[in-house]
Amino acid sequence: MSPVTKKSANPVPIKDRMKVPRHLMPEQEPEVRAHNFEEVNLGYSPEVAQEEAQRCLECAKPTCTDNCPVGVKVKEFVELIVAGDFLGAAAKIREDNVLPAVTGRVCPQEDHCEGKCLLSKKVKPLGIGYLERFVADYEQRMGTHVLPNVPPTGKKIAVVGSGPSGLTVAGDLIQKGHKVRVFEALHELGGVLVYGIPEFRLPKRIIREQLDYMREMGVEFETDVVVGRTVTIDELMEEEGYDAVYIGTGAGLPQFMGIPGEHFNGVYSANEFLTRINLMKAYKFPVYDEPMLDLHGKHVAVIGGGNTALDAIRSALRLGAAKAYVIYRRSDAEMPARAEEVHHARQEGIDFQMLTAPVEFLADNKGWLTAARCVRMELGEPDVSGRRRPVPKGGSEFDLPLSVAVIAIGTSANPIVQSTTPGLGTNKRGYIQADENTQKTTRKGVFAGGDIVTGSATVILAMGAGRRAAKSIHEYLTTGNW
């Protein structure tokens, strides 16, 4: 963990690096961006990127790589940035991460690479996410990719779902010379990256570029295929000749709280709310046909404290909401959302009602939402998650007037693949059982990873599962050992 003194291209002496503050990410002004869907962060310039890269302490045992679910060689790519070889840096990241422009934007770096950066003892950690984003965008602007050249193995893999874990599997396996075809249920590729994460955090253009690159590498894609309904796993293997299948079908049906009034008009699940906006472009109605409720001048609240909750409420603000609340039953410290998103949301004027939970939705006589009846909470003893359990405070009930409420408290397993694949083991909650190291399921030749195994998690954790799966699929296909 201690900094080393080996010769490096970095002109800044190690002892001085601890004194340089982290370079700020240029961003759209909060009052401007609260009314548009353009990206919040604008990205480093090459000069700033190099200066930021020079802060790296070049640790002998870098914790950044150890804490990365896909094992990006951070120190090496940062050194290449210091040396001015931005394309080399991008290629270095791509050895471990097929979606750098995505993770550079949406990864919770504070929980992974930047979490234990030595710099944070004195100043803020190295801007690893910002640097990753910079080189990925630079590579894209240059329009040059180094295409891997590998002999074909003659093996065929079906990937079910084109979200972050499926794309990781596809990207890794195509580079081993296997044939890969990705099946997607929706009409657009990208999974949660297109239906879930809004334009202001991850522009769709970025995903399209990553997909184009994968096509260039030879990955095939087929949309409008709901595996389990349109074709089953067994049919893919027995009739269509796939040697292995990877299931990465992602988050399932939204959970509701089970409180009175959740069926009122104006109460959305976050998945539906975000799908209308991101996938169906309902915010461009009537140019696009999919409608959504007009939020102009309305009071809107999201219930939940994760990234999905913040994506939903910040979208509502951009769609004209006069008041935009986050209702979260625990406190700031327990909020699972990415730190930068919470910070951005506060800057934009989102009203955080912490330690608060709705107990009932109220409506007019036609079934349209008018308010959420809420109760204030206090934190008690830790619960099974290790976080302090919120306990309602007696007599604290109040009504928060609302036209739209978005419920973002998590999802449960989508049953379609499990219920149509005999012998595929699931756990008590209906998620697919897969080995933690190999992602092998209980069915020979079938692997699974991402949210359909773990329940709702992050893009990078799904990608980590995809990496492990690709490695063991390759092993299985080359050795035949299960």
Add this chain to the structure above:
Amino acid sequence: MFKIIHAQFLAPGIKRFVIEAPRIARKQQPGQFVILRIYEEGERIPVTIENSDRERGTINIVVQSAGKTTNLLNALNTGDEILDVVGPLGKPSEIKNYGTVVVVGGGVGTAMAYPTAAALKRAGNRVLSIVGARNKELVILESEMKEVSDALMITTDDGSYAEKGFVTDKLKQLIQNGTRIDLVVAVGPIVMMKAVAEVTRKENIHTVVSLNPIMIDGTGMCGGCRVMIDGKSEFACVDGPEFDAHRVNFEVLVQRNAMYRDAEQQSMADFQRAREAAHPDDDHACAGATGAARGGER
């Protein structure tokens, strides 16, 4: 892209399309549906599968003009293409030998009821079918239903064909005549399904209805299609679309299907204005279009 092999109006505003969709054709079972999108800016709508042909790799869908999307769809013809067709979605109907089954089809719902009636007949049931429509012109699939039914009864609201009245009148008659009924399957407008449920509830006859809530992805992701069953949320796309009629909260379904009425009416009005500007003499443009867009689609 999915090619339309054949397109034909079955009734004013109700059109049948034969679409090349080999994967769906191979898997389609009675009770299932597809979701389609006709152009880039289009919405995703659920549509009934009336039949399929595995060998030819085609499915038949039946669409009633109601809102903008269904009107645009029904303007398509043989040789045109549909951008996205995904399915077959939803759980298939539970087909077994129940004994005597009454299959009720209301309006365009008859197209959804037909494959189920056919499968129930093949499974050895005595199938008594009741088809209802507003008027003579809107009675569809009469010969098809006749072929798979031991008896076919038809009612029209205005009496312009067969018997004047509602499907529930016929159902009540069957019950009063002492017909032993083991199962009722009803597909049609919500008011009709609700009325059927009320009739059979009193008689304790197991009744299945196919629900048509608002739906986006149809694959168990968005949760937009939630319906209230026994006071709890279930999802029509993965738990349905068929549910025990006596457990369905139809009021909530009606209320939720009205959620986008303003937007739907705006879309339709814009669309009609645009079409009238393009074809000022065409006064048949919106045959079949009535009130609420949602719910007429399936």
